[in-house]
Amino acid sequence: MISDVNKALVPYASGVAVAVLWLAFAIPMIKKRLTTGKLPPKTSVLLDLPLPIAGPILNLLVYFADIRKNDHKKRLGEVMRIPYVTSTAIVIVSPEGVKTGLTCRHDGKKVLSSHHVETIRAMWGPKALSNLAGSEHTRVKKLLHPAINAKTLAIYVSHLKEASKTWIEHVVDPNLGQPVKVYEPVRRFMMDTTLRLMLGLGKDAPKVANQVAQLLVQVWDSTFAPPFNIPGTNFHRGKRARAALLPIIRVLKKLKAKQESIKDPLDLAKCESMSYTLAFLKECLRVYSPVLNFPRTITTTFEASGYVLPKGYTYLYYPPAVQRHSVEDPDKIIPEKYDDPTCPLNRPYGFTPFAGGEYQCLGERFAEMEICILLRHLVRDFTWTHAAADPRIWYGDGAPLFMRFTDGLPLVFAKA
Numbered sequence: 001m002i003s004d005v006n007k008a009l010v011p012y013a014s015g016v017a018v019a020v021l022w023l024a025f026a027i028p029m030i031k032k033r034l035t036t037g038k039l040p041p042k043t044s045v046l047l048d049l050p051l052p053i054a055g056p057i058l059n060l061l062v063y064f065a066d067i068r069k070n071d072h073k074k075r076l077g078e079v080m081r082i083p084y085v086t087s088t089a090i091v092i093v094s095p096e097g098v099k100t101g102l103t104c105r106h107d108g109k110k111v112l113s114s115h116h117v118e119t120i121r122a123m124w125g126p127k128a129l130s131n132l133a134g135s136e137h138t139r140v141k142k143l144l145h146p147a148i149n150a151k152t153l154a155i156y157v158s159h160l161k162e163a164s165k166t167w168i169e170h171v172v173d174p175n176l177g178q179p180v181k182v183y184e185p186v187r188r189f190m191m192d193t194t195l196r197l198m199l200g201l202g203k204d205a206p207k208v209a210n211q212v213a214q215l216l217v218q219v220w221d222s223t224f225a226p227p228f229n230i231p232g233t234n235f236h237r238g239k240r241a242r243a244a245l246l247p248i249i250r251v252l253k254k255l256k257a258k259q260e261s262i263k264d265p266l267d268l269a270k271c272e273s274m275s276y277t278l279a280f281l282k283e284c285l286r287v288y289s290p291v292l293n294f295p296r297t298i299t300t301t302f303e304a305s306g307y308v309l310p311k312g313y314t315y316l317y318y319p320p321a322v323q324r325h326s327v328e329d330p331d332k333i334i335p336e337k338y339d340d341p342t343c344p345l346n347r348p349y350g351f352t353p354f355a356g357g358e359y360q361c362l363g364e365r366f367a368e369m370e371i372c373i374l375l376r377h378l379v380r381d382f383t384w385t386h387a388a389a390d391p392r393i394w395y396g397d398g399a400p401l402f403m404r405f406t407d408g409l410p411l412v413f414a415k416a
């Protein structure tokens, strides 16, 4: 039986328990702050509060509010702390930041985990190449090289040509003169052709590739993660794409002339001589990067740009933000700029849509080749315009690390 005196003590005891819990949570955080030196500026005063339960919830609210904003770099400079779901991430929007992210090193010292944070690990699976590290990563990557070397790529030129023709027969030809949504069919084209590369050109490969592609699309679309905002760029939810799509259509004329100057039959050497098409592709990757940011974990506290970046924080590097900020008129598609050796995009880590260093995309040349071959057929044989009055690109929902067109990208094709 609880005596009256003990009953009267209950509220005080509860208060003390809450205070002890709070101290247990807050003291390490406060201690870390006091001992780590100057942290990068934060995008919100509410961010990173030393409060159990309420802190992460507020963080989440700030995170969603923050997605709408778009001026962090202007306000805060190149290094900042941003809300990252219920925690905090440090963002560096500079070529040096990208270099650290890609090499996992700062001043020669390893400071980042070489693989992704847990959410990404779960998405790809722990045995995926990009989730392996050190000697195991090197070993598996070496094993994959023969699947993507020049000899193999040469074999795939004619396959990609046939695949492009089949795609046009199914998607474009039956819909001439009327809007056809190309986003999904292009996505399937890329997946099917990539899977054929992995599965080989045997007679059962198309069927298996088709089934795997279907499964991948489902997994991909149902993978949930919250949408991201790129500090300091104009990427945000539901961006209107018209401004960028119109100049693309103007560039297509030159693209057509360049492609017409390359005669059939196509081979690997001719594909690699498509410098204007490749520069056009680079511009598309620069303005609308399919991959937005890469998360790593800080494993050793280090200093960059005058700030302390403490161990345990997420480190986000944004190649697209660097690529956009280094040029004037970032929304304009100007393929010629890659001919200028002084262009910041041509400097180390200035343009890294396919990553770099140890984790350099293995499929870069193949991806370029499949896009160049499909584009060759589309620009040579057709003219196209965008059908929607207000085309939209979406970086949220479903596969938020990657861009998608919410309106399905409707284009109207006509025979050239």
Ligand code: HEM
Pocket (backbone or CB within 6 Å): 129, 130, 131, 141, 194, 197, 290, 291, 294, 352, 353, 354, 355, 356, 358, 359, 360, 361, 362, 363, 364, 366, 367
């Ligand atoms: C436009 C198309 C593509 C883009 C923009 C792209 C971009 C990237 C990027 C940024 C990474 C580095 C990810 C990281 O740091 O963890 C990467 C890795 C990778 N990509 Fe691609 N990629 C494309 C197409 C492809 C294709 C078609 C293939 C296969 C044929 C492919 C295979 C890979 C592989 C295997 C890795 C892992 C490399 C490693 O961890 O060492 N990619 N890609």
